[in-house]
Amino acid sequence: MQVQNNLANRNQEEQVTKFMVGDDEVKLSASIIRKNLVSGGGNVTNQEIVYFIHLCRAMGLNPFIKDAYLIKYGDQPAQTVTSIAAIQKRAEQSQDFDGYQAGIILVKEDGNIEYRPGSFHLKEREKLVGGWADVYKKNRSHPYRACVSFDEYVQRKKNGEVNSMWGTKPGTMIRKVALSQALRDAYPDKLSGLYVQEEMNAAEEPVNVMPVQQPEEMYQEPQQIPEQMPQQFVQPEETYSEPVIERPSFV
Secondary structure, three states: OHHHHHHHHHHHHHOOEEEEEOOEEEEEOHHHHHHHOEEOOOOOOHHHHHHHHHHHHHHOOOHHHOOEEEEOOOOOOOEEEEOHHHHHHHHHOOOOEEEEEEEEEEEOOOOOEEEEEOOOOOOOOOEEEEEEEEEEEOOOOOOEEEEEEHHHHOOEOOOOOEOHHHHHOHHHHHHHHHHHHHHHHHOHHHHOOOOOHHHOOOOOOOOOOOOOOOOOOOOOOOOOOOOOOOOOOOOOOOOOOOOOOOOOOOO
16 A cells, blocks of 8 residues: 555656747656655645646746746745746737736835836935825726835835835836836736735745756656555465374284
8 A cells, every 4th residue: 555655656746738928848747746846945845836837828828938937935925926027928919908007116215105117216314104006998098006105015025024025126026016016907807816025025035036947857657556465475384293103903
């Protein structure tokens, strides 16, 4: 029974799902995802892997170029993260897409609030308080707008310190959050369930987003599991008994 369970588990690990993203064939299995596509050091469950595979296939995401990847810290639930480039690409494929604008929200020295395109600001003279984005569609008279608070999304370590990316590039980070939300609002049918890492508060430090090589050898045929394990044959021991000697009778 233990041998059967081990072979069944190995078969599940190596079961491959194949789908096309553009001109590339993507091949995913549980073992490939665990070895190449998980960040954070946690041990993802089979259920989390199944969800990740189905999301990539349904949304046309190639995780090997970091369209999407899994983040797992300790026993926390795994988070499926999408790159902002993948979200933009899916929105731009729509015929009614008509561009976007995105930037940051600042409080100036005189107390006035400014909605500035891009992410440039003077940290010593201007306070960054949020991000904004407008997404335009050809069949709409007004844009889909998202405004997000910096304090709500800034990511911190366990000791309360702001992590490295949010500390050095706060404008870029909060602008990306606003753009992701505005694109999802404009295209819920295409982008529902897709979130960028900057929207995930579980990450203490940014994960590696460099592309990885898709493994060449993807699948091995599982060993055949016999219906019934053969029993070991034990040759019975021969028993020995004293021979019976008939004594002659004397008359």
